[in-house]
Amino acid sequence: MKRISLSRVFLYLVLLFLSFIFLFPLYLAVINSLAPWFNPPTAVPTAFKWENYYWATELIDFWRYAKNSLIIALIYVPLTTLSSGLSGFAFARLKAPGSNALFICVLSTMMLPGIVTQIPTYILFFRFNLINTYIPWLVWGIGGSAFFIFMYRQFFRTVPLELEEAARIDGCSIFRIYWNIFLPISLPVVATVTILTFHGNWNDIMGPFMYLREARYPLSTALSMVGYKPPGGDNQTIMQVTMAAGLMLALPIMVTFFIGQKYIVEGIVTTGIKG
């Protein structure tokens, strides 16, 4: 009995120590975002200059970039979630000539390094005069994402056949079956896909850098391109304001994770992604 509780204590100590290591950089980011300008990095809170957060929105066109981020997310995220679900359902529940070969295409896209197709895709959008518009995100959204098609498929395959058959006897069309039966029970997966898609989209730097110009950059790309310099020409970046801006960029990611964490864990368990 004593041995067990000792190993327990040890386990907690290890977990606390590891938590400290993982949290430490984030803690540093927060306290340095509140420190006076141009100070060297600090490991203890020295001041609480909340106005750094104001300057983060003031020294660059912060809210415009944030608005761009939001527009891109609103175009891309719902479409991908819906479209991937539709394809995932078809691959899981419907057999058709060629469906297996097409599913192998889905799997191969997951393995394909995205960067290989980016330049030719750029040329394609350039030819259609769609550079510096948000239309590419509309197109990608409609296409869905291979990874999430796979995730939906894994989940829909676990739904018992009887559920579907009962509905079919009642004369439901396949679309009705998907919409009224499959989608409602897959809420954890829908939530997971929505949140993970949002994270990928919100954090993307290179896509917008290639397909958009500065005025339409989302926040992530803007923060990697424009440094925070004090007004009046000094060429040194203000680390404290940069950290404040970075934390504001990370905030929606953290909030959506906290809200959806229950679903994400459940979603990953039920889809049983294994490969």
Add this chain to the structure above:
Amino acid sequence: MRQIKQTTRRSIAFYTMIAPWLIVFLSFALFPLVYGFYLSFTNYFGFNLEDLSLVGLKNYQNVFNDKDAMGALGRTFLFAAINVPLGTVIALTLALLLNHNIRGRSVFRTIFYIPSIMPAIVTTMMWKNILFTGNGGILDRIIGFFGLGPVNWLGYDYALFSLVLMSSWGAGGGILIYLAGLKGVPDELYESAAIDGASYMQRLFRITLPLLTPVIFFNVLMGIIGTLQQYLQPILLAGDQLLARPIKPIYLYVVHAFQQIFANQRFAYGMALLWVLFLITLLLTLVVFKTSRLWVFYEDGGD
């Protein structure tokens, strides 16, 4: 008759439902892939799309004669050889620690997971400006506490180490999938092992890890593909512009391709560079798949 109608109806429904994916896949994934392959055999430099001429294998010959490219490729392999196993061990260890019946489990899980979803720009700014910086950086102060001298973290000797360190901080991304995999290990196995008096280590190596190999396999594969393509973090560590050129030790292969395309306008050559990487990735994936029969345990005995 009715049977036939039923299957045709299902086929039509299938193709209607996957149509959005299929159309975009054909026109914005498959077509660019093939088109890019074609471009890698031309003299495309950004402005001559109307007037391309074929140059045969010249771009590919250049790839293998390009010392920077070959050096970067070797470095990328080295980075992957360190980063993928290290990341796997970290995520797996964290998941195993969390796979106990403990208080505050979801809090610990969140703490380990959060760094992996931080935007790349925030992670690199944080590490670069606060931890790595030579201007009173926190890492220097920590090692100074143990009597070690300041280190040039982003200089030639330590840049790769720093990149690995920063990547390891975000390695907790895999824990959710590992935890899901651990949930799938049947309790009966542990119970009968306990009756036989097996120690924790015996249970770990005889039951848990073998049953987890499919999940590990999936993560290792994705890790290899992702690491070979890594270019954003080295660039962001190098400067505050996306065209910044990282120093040699973290000048990875895709960084080189990126430089050739965007800084030097060598588009066709860049496509050849990327296609070489793509073929290497395919080859590696194939090798990993082939060897997986030796170490991945499938409950249904394969396939």
